[in-house]
Structure formats: C-alpha cells, structure tokens
Amino acid sequence: MRDDLLDAHSCIDWALSQIQTLQNRLKAWHSQRPYHVAQEIDAQTGDHLIVAHLMRPLDPIVPVEVGLIINAIRTALDLLTAALARRNGQNPSADTHFPVFASDQCMIDPLTGIEGKKWLSTRERAVIKALKPYPGGDDTIWPLHQLDVRRKHYRLVEARPGVHGLFWNGPRGRMLVIGSRGIEPLEDKTILYRSAEPFDMTEGENYIASFVVFNEPEIGLVDEEVTETLRRFAARVNAIIKLFDSR
Numbered sequence: 001m002r003d004d005l006l007d008a009h010s011c012i013d014w015a016l017s018q019i020q021t022l023q024n025r026l027k028a029w030h031s032q033r034p035y036h037v038a039q040e041i042d043a044q045t046g047d048h049l050i051v052a053h054l055m056r057p058l059d060p061i062v063p064v065e066v067g068l069i070i071n072a073i074r075t076a077l078d079l080l081t082a083a084l085a086r087r088n089g090q091n092p093s094a095d096t097h098f099p100v101f102a103s104d105q106c107m108i109d110p111l112t113g114i115e116g117k118k119w120l121s122t123r124e125r126a127v128i129k130a131l132k133p134y135p136g137g138d139d140t141i142w143p144l145h146q147l148d149v150r151r152k153h154y155r156l157v158e159a160r161p162g163v164h165g166l167f168w169n170g171p172r173g174r175m176l177v178i179g180s181r182g183i184e185p186l187e188d189k190t191i192l193y194r195s196a197e198p199f200d201m202t203e204g205e206n207y208i209a210s211f212v213v214f215n216e217p218e219i220g221l222v223d224e225e226v227t228e229t230l231r232r233f234a235a236r237v238n239a240i241i242k243l244f245d246s247r
Contacts, residue, residue, distance in 0.1 A: 036052070
C-alpha cells in the first residue's frame, strides 16, 4: 500500500538536498573573500576604525533558493494535513491546510479554532493543539509560516551577508581576534574595531568570518544563520510528520 505521507516526506527530502546545495554555494562565495578590510578615521569621533566593506555581493539567486526551500518545508505540513483528511474520508480542499493561528486564544475559538477543523480526527486535533502553532508557542511553526507568507505576498526572503568576526595574524606574532559583540553594521560597511589609538594592519593577513543570515526580529529570527535555520525547520517539520506516520 502506498504510504499516504510519502508526498510530505518527499518535500522534506527535497528541501534537505537543496539546503546542501545552498550551503555549497555560500561556501564558494565565502572562499572568494567577499570582504575587504580597511582602516579609516571616524569623522565625528576621531576614532581609528577597522572596517569591512562587502566587495562581492551575494548571487541574487540565493534569496530565491531560500524562499523555495521555505515553501517546500511549509508545504510538507499542508500535504500532511491533506493526507489526514483523506484518512478521515474527506477530499482535501483549500480548507485542509495545516492550521496556524494568530494566538492561543484564536486556536481555542469554538468556531474558527482547532476544534472547528472537522476533517481532522479528535486525536489529530489534540496532537496539533499540543504543538502550539501560534506566536509564542512552537518556535518553528510560526516563523516558518510567516516567512512563507512574506516570501509570496510581500517580498523575497531577506537573506543577507553579515560579518561575525575578524582574525588578524600580524608581524612579530601580533594577533587581533574580534568576535561578534560590539560590531557596528552600517549601510555600506561593518565597523569591526574602534580605538582611540592608531592600529597598524598594513602587514600580516586577515580572515573575515562572515555568514548569510535571517534578520526578522518581529518573528523571532535575529541574526540567524540561514542554512542552520532551514535545517532546524526541516527537522522540526519532519518530527511533526512522524507523529502521524503509520509506516
């Protein structure tokens, strides 16, 4: 007998393969040393700055790829609930999507909440209710759903590069290691270091630690590395599918 959740599983499998492809693309971008490190003077304070300028922007295909992966993971949840509707003797329709609610109160509304999803069995409604698919509940379902909505209706997903640190190996054993704290991102550059005293980096080698991140604070994603976040989404949705898996 054909596995009725095969389509949902296949969506996750495809998403995971595409995440690996995306990671390889980002590694290739990073290997090209996309940032140039320079020393400048702050015109307002007179501080000596070490700044990173982005010289090799991301390939425009990256936000598109990220959006497609998000959609595939979110679609897996809808394919799951379509399969559950068929299990319960009903044909899937536009209403048989995976329910995500604006709040916990919306979820328990007797008419429009989870109990109104009569194409789900009592047990299935109880399982989904326990997942807390609303803001402040599950930390994957809500942001995943919101990213998918924004991708389709407002804009492409904003996946952008961000500098997370600098390692400088200078002459005579001098070293400078800068972490993510205290970094000041500006419109066209990122300030990595500021000092009242001059700091000579004209000799030696430097290495920039840079990542491509989500920065969506209103849905709880702040400076979150893209491929790690997508893998977390895929793993969580895969675990949800397995709650209903009859294989």
